[in-house]
Amino acid sequence: MTFHIGAKPGEIAETVLLPGDPYRARWAAETFLTDAVLVNEVRGMLGYTGTWKGHRVTIQGSGMGMPSLSIYANELIRDYGAQTLIRIGSAGALQHHVKVRDVVLAMAACTAGSPSRTIFRELNFAPTADFGLLKAAYEAGQGRGVGLHVGAIHSSDTFYDERPDLSEQLQRHGVLAIEMEAAELYTLAARYGRRALAVLTISDHILTDEALPADQRERSFADMIEIALTAAFA
Numbered sequence: 477m478t479f480h481i482g483a484k485p486g487e488i489a490e491t492v493l494l495p496g497d498p499y500r501a502r503w504a505a506e507t508f509l510t511d512a513v514l515v516n517e518v519r520g521m522l523g524y525t526g527t528w529k530g531h532r533v534t535i536q537g538s539g540m541g542m543p544s545l546s547i548y549a550n551e552l553i554r555d556y557g558a559q560t561l562i563r564i565g566s567a568g569a570l571q572h573h574v575k576v577r578d579v580v581l582a583m584a585a586c587t588a589g590s591p592s593r594t595i596f597r598e599l600n601f602a603p604t605a606d607f608g609l610l611k612a613a614y615e616a617g618q619g620r621g622v623g624l625h626v627g628a629i630h631s632s633d634t635f636y637d638e639r640p641d642l643s644e645q646l647q648r649h650g651v652l653a654i655e656m657e658a659a660e661l662y663t664l665a666a667r668y669g670r671r672a673l674a675v676l677t678i679s680d681h682i683l684t685d686e687a688l689p690a691d692q693r694e695r696s697f698a699d700m701i702e703i704a705l706t707a708a709f710a
């Protein structure tokens with residue numbers, strides 16, 4: 477047990493999928509895993525361990541924002557020995573060619589600041605995905621009939637943005653989408669020598685205001701989850 481995860485030693489798999497939403501963790505475990513067992517419910521941040529095609533997998537909610545993700549990823553890595561951590565999240569599209577329901581594989585994640593900022597000080601560290609996972613996810617995503625994009629994203633500290641000029645600059649520099657966790661996940665994976673990737677489904681469009689309703693945000697992300705699972709065990 478840790479401060480925030482109640483699982484006993486051995487109850488967390490080496491491969492962990494991390495949705496922000498704990499109900500997405502429950503839905504994904506019930507939908508994709510065999511013999512899924514609830515291994516964490518501290519603070520309602522649900523985590524399940526089961527198998528997918530014979531491989532052991534944990535799906536653990538990580539909450540919203542980098543401080544929350546950082547708590548779960550630190551404990552999963554340092555206390556439970558997680559080796560492969562794949563975020564399965566929602567994101568807002570920042571480019572017209574990226575559509576609602578498309579899947580974005582985050583090759584790199586910009587930030588204005590993260591929980592790791594105190595370590596890096598003046599350095600602008602470049603948080604990047606594990607190349608093997610990224611390549612495997614790209615291959616797994618092709619031919620599925622889903623719009624698939626690979627590129628940079630922005631991990632923001634805010635959902636309600638008061639800096640339209642910042643979004644404009646991100647858009648101008650080809651950043652595909654905005655979410656709130658991947659940069660810190662990539663940074664922690666780099667620090668501890670683990671593999672990480674963020675596979676994101678576009679839930680809304682920053683430029684057009686189109687948005688998926690909440691029930692679909694929870695449940696209609698099957699492509700993203702299958703891509704993540706396939707990549708983890710490629």
Ligand SMILES: O=P(O)(O)O[C@H]1O[C@H](CO)[C@@H](O)[C@H]1O
Pocket residue numbers: 495496497539540541564565566567635655656657
């Ligand atoms: O759908 P999840 O995984 O929570 O991800 C996105 O949704 C939340 C904001 O609504 C933030 O956590 C953001 O990163």
Ligand SMILES: O=c1cc[nH]c(=O)[nH]1
Pocket residue numbers: 566567568569635654655656679680682
């Ligand atoms: O952080 C996020 C997540 C989904 N959609 C957004 O616009 N921002």
